[in-house]
Every structure is written in C-alpha cells, then in structure tokens.
C-alpha cells in the first residue's frame with residue numbers, strides 16, 4: 001500500500017477549508033453608461049456603441065434611441081479596469097470629434 005503524501009487527502013480540518021473559501025470574493029462589476037445631450041449626432045452615438053462596446057448596428061440604434069428618450073443607457077458591464085478604459089477612450093474620442101457626449105461608470 002502506498003503512503004499518502006498529499007496535503008489534500010484525509011484532511012479533516014474543515015474549519016480551515018470553510019474559512020479560506022469565505023475570503024474569495026467575486027470582483028465587482030461596473031456599469032458603463034452613455035448620457036443624452038442635445039448636440040451629439042445620433043450617428044456618432046451609434047458609431048461609439050459599435051466601436052467601443054461591440055454592438056451591431058441594430059443593437060446600437062436601439063440603445064442610442066433609449067438614451068435619447070430616457071436620458072441615459074447601459075453600454076455594458078465590466079471589471080473596474082476595463083470600465084475605466086472604455087470611459088477614457090469614449091471621452092477622448094468624443095472630445096476629438098468636438099461632441100459633448102458624456103460616458104460614465106457606476107458601481108453595480
């Protein structure tokens with residue numbers, strides 16, 4: 001019979017296993033939203049949604065119209081770092097094209 005050298009077999013220390021499990025938290029998700037304004041052309045918002053949020057034309061148009069009517073709309077859920085990068089990229093792109101489009105992130 002072979003000797004058990006594993007650290008995991010025959011482990012009766014369940015307290016340790018339970019407490020180590022509790023420490024593992026899911027990373028927070030962040031919403032990235034676009035805000036409505038009176039000046040940004042609708043086509044530009046559709047372009048932003050396709051370029052930065054991987055939406056197809058139909059989805060992008062739907063989201064843009066939702067923002068236009070309700071004041072803001074969800075572009076996607078991301079980790080903190082990805083959400084922050086999306087916001088920075090969209091804001092830089094809007095400024096470069098002289099549009100006042102605002103993009104923000106919110107903790108879920």
Ligand code: TYC
Pocket residue numbers: 034035036037038039040041042045064065067068101
């Ligand atoms: N309200 C804009 C217009 O009428 C269109 C628009 C939609 C602007 C969505 C921003 O996030 C936005 N030209």
